[in-house]
Amino acid sequence: MSEAQRSAQSIFAPAQGLANDWLEFFNARAVQPAAAAATEDDVRGPGQLDNSLHSVLTITTMTLATSGAKGAAMVTLLLVAMTVVCVPGAQPRSFTQTEIAQLDRFVMEVMRCARIPALSLSLVSDDDVVYEKGYGTANPTTRTPTTKDTVFCLGSFTQSFTSVLLADLLSRNENKTFETPLRDIMGSRIHLPGHYRADLVNLKDILSMRTGLSNMDIIATAVGVNRYRLMEQNLRFAPEVTSFRESYVFNEILFSLVEEAARALGGNTWYRLLRQHVFNRLGMENVAFVHMDAKENNKLASPVHSLNGKPVQVPMDAYKGQELVAAASSVCASASDMTRWMQFILSGGKKDDSQAKYSLTKDPEHFAGHLAPRDASTTRREEIMRVRRLQVMRRDVLQNTFQPVQPRPRGSTRLTGFSQPDIQVSYTRESNRYAFVSQEGSLPGYESLITLLVDRKAGVFTAFTGDGGARAYAAKTLINTFALDMLLQGNPWVDSTSVCHVMDTMTDMTRRSEPHPTRVSAMSEPIRPLEDYEGTYRHYGYGDVFIRRNGSELHLEYGELGRYILTPSSRNDTFIIQANSGPLWYTTNADEYRSKGPYLAFFDNRYNDPERRPETVTIPFFSSDIAPVFSKHPVRPVESEQEDVECDACANFISVPLILTAAMSTMVVSLRNHCTYDDLKKAADSILSKTKYRPKIGIICGSGLGHLGELVEDRIAIPYKDIPIFPISTVPGHEGKLIIGTLEGKAVVLMQGRSHTYEGYPTQKIAVPVRTMKLMGVEILFVTNAAGGINPGYAVGDLMIIKDHINIAGFAGINPLIGPNDDRFGVRFPPMSNAYDIELRNLAKKLGKEMGFESFLREGVYSMLVGPNFETVSECLLLRKLGSDATGMSTVPEVLTAKHAGMRVFGMSLITNKVVSEYDSEVMASHEEVLETGKKRSEDLQALVSAMVKNLKV
Ligand SMILES: O=P(O)(O)O[C@H]1O[C@H](CO)[C@@H](O)[C@H]1O
Numbered sequence: 001m002s003e004a005q006r007s008a009q010s011i012f013a014p015a016q017g018l019a020n021d022w023l024e025f026f027n028a029r030a031v032q033p034a035a036a037a038a039t040e041d042d043v044r045g046p047g048q049l050d051n052s053l054h055s056v057l058t059i060t061t062m063t064l065a066t067s068g069a070k071g072a073a074m075v076t077l078l079l080v081a082m083t084v085v086c087v088p089g090a091q092p093r094s095f096t097q098t099e100i101a102q103l104d105r106f107v108m109e110v111m112r113c114a115r116i117p118a119l120s121l122s123l124v125s126d127d128d129v130v131y132e133k134g135y136g137t138a139n140p141t142t143r144t145p146t147t148k149d150t151v152f153c154l155g156s157f158t159q160s161f162t163s164v165l166l167a168d169l170l171s172r173n174e175n176k177t178f179e180t181p182l183r184d185i186m187g188s189r190i191h192l193p194g195h196y197r198a199d200l201v202n203l204k205d206i207l208s209m210r211t212g213l214s215n216m217d218i219i220a221t222a223v224g225v226n227r228y229r230l231m232e233q234n235l236r237f238a239p240e241v242t243s244f245r246e247s248y249v250f251n252e253i254l255f256s257l258v259e260e261a262a263r264a265l266g267g268n269t270w271y272r273l274l275r276q277h278v279f280n281r282l283g284m285e286n287v288a289f290v291h292m293d294a295k296e297n298n299k300l301a302s303p304v305h306s307l308n309g310k311p312v313q314v315p316m317d318a319y320k321g322q323e324l325v326a327a328a329s330s331v332c333a334s335a336s337d338m339t340r341w342m343q344f345i346l347s348g349g350k351k352d353d354s355q356a357k358y359s360l361t362k363d364p365e366h367f368a369g370h371l372a373p374r375d376a377s378t379t380r381r382e383e384i385m386r387v388r389r390l391q392v393m394r395r396d397v398l399q400n401t402f403q404p405v406q407p408r409p410r411g412s413t414r415l416t417g418f419s420q421p422d423i424q425v426s427y428t429r430e431s432n433r434y435a436f437v438s439q440e441g442s443l444p445g446y447e448s449l450i451t452l453l454v455d456r457k458a459g460v461f462t463a464f465t466g467d468g469g470a471r472a473y474a475a476k477t478l479i480n481t482f483a484l485d486m487l488l489q490g491n492p493w494v495d496s497t498s499v500c501h502v503m504d505t506m507t508d509m510t511r512r513s514e515p516h517p518t519r520v521s522a523m524s525e526p527i528r529p530l531e532d533y534e535g536t537y538r539h540y541g542y543g544d545v546f547i548r549r550n551g552s553e554l555h556l557e558y559g560e561l562g563r564y565i566l567t568p569s570s571r572n573d574t575f576i577i578q579a580n581s582g583p584l585w586y587t588t589n590a591d592e593y594r595s596k597g598p599y600l601a602f603f604d605n606r607y608n609d610p611e612r613r614p615e616t617v618t619i620p621f622f623s624s625d626i627a628p629v630f631s632k633h634p635v636r637p638v639e640s641e642q643e644d645v646e647c648d649a650c651a652n653f654i655s656v657p658l659i660l661t662a663a664m665s666t667m668v669v670s671l672r673n674h675c676t677y678d679d680l681k682k683a684a685d686s687i688l689s690k691t692k693y694r695p696k697i698g699i700i701c702g703s704g705l706g707h708l709g710e711l712v713e714d715r716i717a718i719p720y721k722d723i724p725i726f727p728i729s730t731v732p733g734h735e736g737k738l739i740i741g742t743l744e745g746k747a748v749v750l751m752q753g754r755s756h757t758y759e760g761y762p763t764q765k766i767a768v769p770v771r772t773m774k775l776m777g778v779e780i781l782f783v784t785n786a787a788g789g790i791n792p793g794y795a796v797g798d799l800m801i802i803k804d805h806i807n808i809a810g811f812a813g814i815n816p817l818i819g820p821n822d823d824r825f826g827v828r829f830p831p832m833s834n835a836y837d838i839e840l841r842n843l844a845k846k847l848g849k850e851m852g853f854e855s856f857l858r859e860g861v862y863s864m865l866v867g868p869n870f871e872t873v874s875e876c877l878l879l880r881k882l883g884s885d886a887t888g889m890s891t892v893p894e895v896l897t898a899k900h901a902g903m904r905v906f907g908m909s910l911i912t913n914k915v916v917s918e919y920d921s922e923v924m925a926s927h928e929e930v931l932e933t934g935k936k937r938s939e940d941l942q943a944l945v946s947a948m949v950k951n952l953k954v
Contacts, residue, residue, distance in 0.1 A: 094130050099486055105496040106482050107135055111464070113500035114475035117311065118146040118301040119464035120335035121479065124342040125487055126457045127352060127389070132335050138301040138465075140311070148339075151299045152463035153290045153319075153332035154448045155441030161278055162258060162270070162327045163207055163401040164393070168277050169265040171397040176265065178204040178400065182257060186264045190257065191236035193637075196819055197244050203261060205245065206254045212242040215251045216541055218622045220324035221561065221584065225543065227256055230324060237541035237637055239626040245820045246828070250624060255328035262327070270327050281392045282344050282351050284337035290330045290443065291322040299334065303445020304465045305590040311466075312590075314445035318583035321561065322443075329443060335461060338450065342459035345437075345452060349393035440476065442468045444586045449476035451484060458487050469592040470510035474503040517597015522576055526568035530554050532613045533566075533603055537630030540637060542622060545630050555580075556601065564588065566601055573603040573614060577621065588621070675725050675768055677824050683725050684775035691716055691740045693747035696954040698778040698903075699945065700769075700894055702785035703733040703927070704934025705910065706752035708743075708942045715741030717752075725772070727755035727765045733786075733931050738769075744950035749773055756890050757814060758868035767816040767897040771825060774901040779954065780840070781898045782945055783891050786930045787909035790876060791860055791885035794911050797937045798856045799944065800886050801844050802836050802907030806863040807892050808879075814866060816893040817900055826900035835899055840906040840948070847947045853940060860885025862909055864892035870925035876915040886911060906948065910934060910941050 095103070111119055118138045123130040134146030144150075170176050176185055179202050183190050190198045197211060205211050216238055219225050225234060230253070241249045259270040266273040271289055279287045288294040295316040303314040322330045333341075343352050440449040448463035460483045462476050478499055485492040494502050526533075530549045537545050546557040547566070554566040556577065561584045566575035577599040579585045588599045599621040603614035620627035675683075688694070693714075701708055709717075717737045720726040729736040734753025742748065757763045770781065789798065807815070821828040841859065848857040863879050865871065867889030871879070879887055886909045898905050912933035916923050 094125075094128070095486070100131070102496075103131070103483060103486060104133075104135075106492075106499060107479055109496040109499050110475050110479055110503070111136060113503055114466065114471050115306065115311075116464045116466040116475065117304050118150065118152075119462065119479075120146060120148060120150055120152060120301075121483065122148065122335035122339045122342070122461045123483055123487055124339055124346065124457075124459045127343050127347050127350070129339050129343075129352075130487060131483075132339055134335065136464075138299075140302065140304075140313075146301060148336045149286055149299055149334045150301050151286050151288055151294070151297055151332045151334050152301050152448060152465065153294060153303070153330075153443050153446045154463065155329045155443040155446060156252070157439050157441035157448055157450065158327065158329050158331040159207065159255070160401075160439055160450075161274055161331055162255070162262070164398065165270075165274050165277050166203055166207075166258070166262060166265070167397050167400045168393060169262060169273070170400070171394065173265055178202060178207075182206075182261055185261045186257075191232060193236055193238055194240055194244060200244070200820070201257075203258060206251075206258055209248050209251050210245045211251060211254060212240055212244050212246055212249050213251055213254065214239040214241050214249070214626045215624050216253050216622075216628075217251075217325060219321075219542060219559075220253060221318075221321040221587070225324065225559070227260070227324060230256055231260070234541050234543065237539070239541065239623075239628070241625045243820075252325045252328035255326075256324050259327040271330075274331075279337075282337075282340045284333060284340050286334040286337050288332045289326065290316075290319045290332055291326060292330075294319070294332045297332070300332065301446075301465050303443070305445050305586050305592065306467050307585075307590055309591065314586055315583040318444060318561075318586065320583070329441070332446075335463065338461040338463075342450070342452060342461060344392070345398070346454065346457045346459055347389065348395040349391055349398045350389045351392045352389065438480075440473070442472070444468070444590070447472045447476055449480055451480040453484065453488075456488065458484060460484055460487070467590070467592040469595065470507040470514075471503060473510065474506035477506075478503060511595070514596065518571075518600060520569035520571050520574060520576065520598060520600065523568045523570055526554075526575075527572050527610075528613075533617075535632050537617050537632055538634045539628050539630045540634060542628050542630070545617065545619070547617065569598075569600070572610070575601045575603070577601050577619070675771070677822050679725055680768065680771050681775050683723055683772050687718065687723065687738065687740070687749075687772070688776055690718065693740055693742065693749075694777050695740060695747040695749040695773075696777060696779045697743075697746055697748045697782070697949060697952065698770075698773040698780070699743075699748055699750040699782040699949075700754050700784065700891075701750065701752055702754065702783075702888075702890065702910070702934075703731070703912070704786060704931040705784050705938050705941060706733070706735050707938055708784075708945060709735075709737070709739045709750050709752040711942060711946060712739050712741040712743050712748060712750055715739050720753075723772075725768055727759075727761045727768060729753040729755050730759050731756065732927070733934065744946050746949050746952065746954065748949065749776060749778060754890060754894070756868075757809065757866050757893065758889055763809070763814045763816045763893050764819060766893040770894050770897040770903075771901060774825070774898070774903060778903065780837075780904045780906070780952065781894070782948070783894050783898075783905065783907045784941060784945065785862075785888050785891045785907075785909050786912040786934055787862060787886035787888040788870070788876075788913050788915040788925060789886055789911040790863075790880050790915050790917075791858070792917075794858060794860075794885065794914070795856070796911055796913060796933055798858050798911040799848075799853065799937075799941055800862070800909040800911060801841050801848075801857065801859040802862045802891075802909060803841065803859045804836060804861050805892050805895065805907075806861060806879075806882055806884055807896070809864050809866045809892065812866075814893075816897050826902060830896075830900045832896070832899060835895055835905060836907050837904040840904060843948055843951060844906065844908070844944060847951065848944060851943065851947065853944065856940075857944075858885070858911075862891060862907065863887045865889060871915055873916055873919050873921070876917045879915075880917070887915060908941060908945070910937055912937075 107119060107121060110116070116136065117140065118134070118136040120134045122132045132148035134148055134150050136146050138144045138146040138150045166178070170178065181199060182201050182203065183198070190201060192198045192201060192211070192213065201211060216234065219230065219234060235253070262270045262273055266277070268276070271292070275287070286297070286299055288297040288300065294300050304311045305314050306312065340351065344350065437452040437454055438450065441447070445465055446463065447466065447468055448461070450459065450461045452459040460480045462479045464476070466472065478494060482492045482494060533547050533554055534549055535547055537547065543559065548555050548557070554575065556562070556564040556566055561582055563580055563582050563584070564577045565580045566577060569576050577588055579588045587593065602618040603616070604618070605612045605615045615633060616629050616631045618627050618629045622628050699708065717739045720728045720736045720738065723738065737752040739750040739752055740748070743750070751769055755761050755766055757766060773781065787800070789796065794800070817830070845857070845859070848854065861884050863882065863884035865875070865887060871887065888909065891907060895905050895907060910933065912930040913925055916925060
């Protein structure tokens with residue numbers, strides 16, 4: 001050992017000894033390391049460790065600072081990313097005996113320090129199996145050694161199988177994709193909270209966890225809720241953590257919907273389809289499902305957890321509840337199965353079939369597309385024809401599962417990759433060198449991690465039994481990292497002499513990054529009699545918890561399995577929860593869980609009055625994000641209604657019922673009113689295909705102001721009714737034609753007439769023409785309107801350059817940008833402080849002056865009310881107080897949409913009438929007057945707009 005190695009090693013404290021019970025597990029270990037000993041030079045050592053570890057830990061710290069509870073997973077991913085990219089130009093290959101010994105030693109050292117009873121490993125390179133091995137004892141009772149065929153339950157890794165199954169099912173179905181709304185696949189109503197979600201949610205949203213709904217998985221483990229009840233009753237009350245499609249929010253319970261979708265697409269249960277379409281095809285022979293047949297599988301490694309430092313077997317009954325989240329977490333498989341899976345993924349849908357013998361006559365499907373042209377010499381070999389690589393799934397089908405939800409910003413230091421994971425294996429990162437795919441899984445008693453370097457066709461799979469948590473993350477990460485480095489002939493920066501110390505460091509760092517547990521200590525007496533806490537407490541999403549006194553103890557019951565004792569604590573009305581019996585003991589008792597601090601239940605009453613009995617109980621450990629509050633007198637949350645009317649994504653007319661209550665305003669809009677980017681692009685392309693012009697200037701003409709269209713030369717006019725996604729104008733004075741040609745020599749696209757919210761269009765629909773213009777290439781938008789003059793200094797016929805607007809409609813929740821944000825148009829939160837471009841306003845003033853318009857050219861603030869009624873006197877007075885100079889019923893949605901999409905905007909109002917601002921006035925506003933003024937004064941407006949167009953440098 002070199003001096004550098006020695007000193008680097010001394011940085012770390014010695015590994016801790018193992019408790020006797022755990023040693024027993026290891027004594028029963030059947031598989032010993034390969035005999036060949038490694039030389040000192042083979043052991044890559046702490047010499048390199050120092051620098052690499054330093055950089056890893058620096059990044060780790062950064063990650064933890066920003067990542068919160070998901071820290072451990074990110075550490076894992078970053079570590080793998082860090083280490084696998086440092087291998088320059090190495091070639092995958094098989095291992096020498098020395099290397100095998102080195103790897104074995106490393107794995108067993110990790111097992112020793114992480115107290116892992118059974119572990120399986122599989123390595124694949126260039127589609128070939130490099131190494132498959134089991135270590136330790138799979139079953140301490142029968143002392144069965146672990147082999148490559150020992151079965152481990154994989155937890156969340158199941159999602160990868162589900163994604164591939166769905167890709168395959170969808171490829172057999174012409175009209176359905178990952179983006180088809182689920183309700184169009186399942187043909188039934190989906191009940192989810194929030195506007196739009198139920199209408200829009202698709203497989204991609206659920207698989208990539210972008211629904212924004214809180215994870216209610218506890219339901220699956222504890223309550224005897226069946227799928228029907230879950231879908232009909234509970235899910236609609238799932239708490240919302242973020243808005244729909246805003247960011248990654250871990251949620252597995254929604255995979256119950258995915259299972260139903262698979263059934264609808266494949267006509268069979270999810271698990272049968274999975275066997276049929278994936279496992280059987282790949283020859284994954286040892287697969288079992290944790291809640292069904294795993295316990296009868298004699299190859300299953302016993303799940304083990306530690307309780308008070310001793311290994312305890314997790315009873316298989318504990319997994320009963322996995323049924324509801326089966327598609328997310330129930331598959332168990334062996335390392336040899338996972339070798340096949342890795343080969344399948346890395347080869348783009350092929351299976352290694354070199355060992356199999358098929359008959360051409362009996363198994364023709366095995367040879368489809370694989371046979372050389374037949375001639376006399378091939379016929380004799382047909383009976384034993386071997387096809388080494390068999391394409392079992394089309395490459396493009398498989399690739400669908402790797403499509404990222406959103407492209408990640410290049411060079412971004414933000415970890416958006418983790419909050420917007422890819423569908424299939426959840427996390428894909430483009431490293432400097434290799435595309436990197438990784439997914440880990442955990443269930444009580446089981447851990448797994450798969451890491452694939454897709455470009456290098458190299459992959460490693462590790463699964464083991466034992467405690468989860470930070471140490472398990474570190475253990476599986478380090479094994480995969482080490483194995484990949486070896487496989488690619490890199491320099492592993494950690495070896496068997498240092499790995500335990502590294503693991504300790506990583507574990508500590510992860511734990512430190514986790515929220516600090518609340519400090520409470522157990523007390524013998526609560527502050528009030530136990531009877532005061534008794535009762536049934538309800539949550540509409542989670543169901544009921546029952547609190548009962550049992551002798552001197554207080555018990556909490558939740559569903560079929562959840563039986564907990566509540567111990568009074570040093571904090572008033574706060575109890576420590578511990579599972580007392582039954583298969584769910586691990587949820588609060590196991591060492592891994594307890595290390596996070598005591599699990600608490602907080603009782604409270606709405607008056608915060610110690611004299612009154614508690615009415616609610618909050619149980620944070622039921623959820624990883626929003627602590628559910630169960631109440632004795634629950635208030636049913638307001639549900640957002642979904643429209644029953646079936647109408648197309650871009651239907652032309654949809655009613656907008658508006659429910660306003662004192663507490664909240666709820667706009668009931670079917671999100672199918674939202675046109676997708678693709679719909680809009682299609683419309684834009686189709687319009688452009690009809691003209692040679694590529695306008696950069698767009699103009700929207702207000703009431704009675706459409707004559708500007710007549711000045712457009714060499715024009716074509718397309719009625720809105722011929723552009724299927726456009727809303728049709730229904731108001732007199734709005735022709736409803738899209739005109740394309742030139743104005744003052746500049747290519748323009750001009751809307752002769754617009755649509756308004758008061759016509760019954762959801763305001764999102766008003767955005768459609770503007771977005772279409774954007775996709776046609778428009779950069780500057782002119783909006784004109786007829787407006788009532790509020791400013792007492794204004795006269796009928798004045799022209800008002802719009803300086804700014806007040807979105808009164810927006811105050812009532814009417815805004816075209818409401819709903820999922822498509823980043824291709826613009827950002828979620830667009831600024832509006834320079835809504836009306838200052839340069840364009842200055843240009844208008846300059847030109848207006850030159851044209852002699854000074855006496856009637858104004859600049860002021862426009863406010864939009866929805867209409868269709870004209871304002872009351874009091875409303876006019878209010879608008880005046882707010883700073884409005886003119887008012888109308890349009891323009892603002894268009895401007896918001898244009899600014900969101902990055903366009904420059906110029907707005908101008910023709911003051912067609914003066915608003916009525918005296919209570920005893922007999923004057924009445926009318927649309928006739930509006931149109932009449934338009935007729936008289938629109939020429940000036942047209943002249944000014946034309947002059948501006950002429951002067952623009954586009
Ligand atoms: O805003 P534009 O479409 O110009 O029309 C204005 O005139 C109509 C009322 O007379 C309303 O539609 C109002 O918004």
